[in-house]
Amino acid sequence: MAGRAPVLRVGHWLLVGVVLVWSLAPYLWTLATSFKTERELYQFPVTYWPHAPTIVNYVAVFTQNPFGRFLLNSALVTVISTVACLFIAALAAYAFARLRFRGREALLVGLLIVAMIPLITVIVPLYILVRNLGLLNSYAGLVAPYVTYALPVAIFILTAFFREIPQELEEAALIDGCTRLNTLWRIIAPLAAPGLITAGIIVFVYTWNEFLVALTLTSTNEVRTITVGIALYRGEFTFPWGVISAAVTLATIPIMVLILLGQRLVIRGLTAGAVKG
């Protein structure tokens, strides 16, 4: 590219710019909206840039609404689900990647089929189940489905990563008298750390973003997660767009940080899970 004519280079940058603006437009607009005063929000003509930037909306988010509570709920539910899911998925993925047992292929295909069953098909029975267990409006009622629905993806990604670890290392450990579980813990886990981080990020992202289950299984602000919480106070209050924009911006930040840190791993994990699953 460097050796090309300047005209082509400028053209290339323009194209990159178009791609970026298109994919970031809603966030940029939400960000701009969150810094506008109430008067500037509802005035003609629309201003593209806040003329009198203000942080009143961010203050309002934390003082007027149970936003802090939603944030805490999301954080707790997501962290617990991710850790539990990784633990269970790591065991299963090791079995799929390394152990020979009857029915292994069938189980893998079965898992893929399960991953295909849309949540909306099972949401009504799930609601009945959780209600009968008395777990509506509880963290446990959310964590259990989240762990389950993230399991297939996590298992696919981890299986792909486990398969890349050289078999010889393990065999050496086994010959030296290490047990299977010890091998998993002492040899595989440190080597599979990138895989665990990748699967962890992807599970975290899925869980943090989940909407349908949280909408159906919670009905009080005590346990509502951030996506549902924000979506619902659009109806409860009279469309305070500045405050909503500030809340949306804040709720997006954890995911941004996570993706920024794990960008390369995520891309690798997505393609590995996608192609070799």
Next chain:
Amino acid sequence: MALPREARRPFSTSVAPLRRRTLADREDWLGRLMLAPALVYVVALVGVPFALALALAFSSARSGSLEFSWVGLRNFWTILPDPQFHRALWNTLRFTLVSQALVIVLAVTAAHVLSAAFVGRRLVRFLLLLPWAAPVALAAIGWTWIFDSTFSVINWTMLWLGLTKRWLYWFGEPQLATAAIIIVHVWRMFPFATVITLAGMSAIPQEISEAAVIDGAGFWRRFFQVNLPLLLPIITVAVLFGVVFTSTDLSVVYLLTRGGPYNSTHVLSSLAFQRGIFGGDLGQGAAVALFLLPVLVVVAILMLRTARRAEVGA
């Protein structure tokens, strides 16, 4: 422990095959044990609800009472002639196919633009991952403000540029509402598909492209006859992901239009939610949602076949 065991097997003739067999036995046992937690979760929270969903579709269960009374195909006879159901089925197909077709074209184009080496490429890739990674429910809320009936930034910009003469009520007219939903779906899936396509492009050996250049192939010829066929498996995977996400998604329709105007933008998932959870007719909701399955079975089969072909190729 080992000695008494050996003693209990007086018929073993040599040591080697015996050791191999016991190790295999242990692997079998250990493999199942390690899978057990995952299986228990999946059976309890996907298997059981799925079986229940099938049963519900043939029952008259309502959210008030939990009695399952068998009504045979009555729920299906109710929804099959229902124009709202036809609309939802057609919308699900339409939204999914149109958005994914646009996603393919845009993603392949964008991947070609971004594959060239330039300063800040990593930053650009990070920014591209955001629409996929950030909560779609929250992004949809952002989009409702962008499509607002009085303060829509799109309308202002288009009026200013002279692209439109009248004010567009995005959620007030069925065609515009449809366009809005498709725009959001394309926006959400296209960066993800681009990133996946880019990863696929970097896996193509440079020599192939160079050989094509030496053989005198121009840009378009290289694109259609060399790069595109090599990229096909990974593009297929990205699109299948997109199909699964778009066809089953509730949040975009629910937050943007709630199925309106005049119930013209309902998809199967939003209709199932409205009838089953809001309306309390659990049986009918379950029956509507079941119609998503044939689509997904086809996707699952295609995915398995692509995965197998990719493995053979690698």
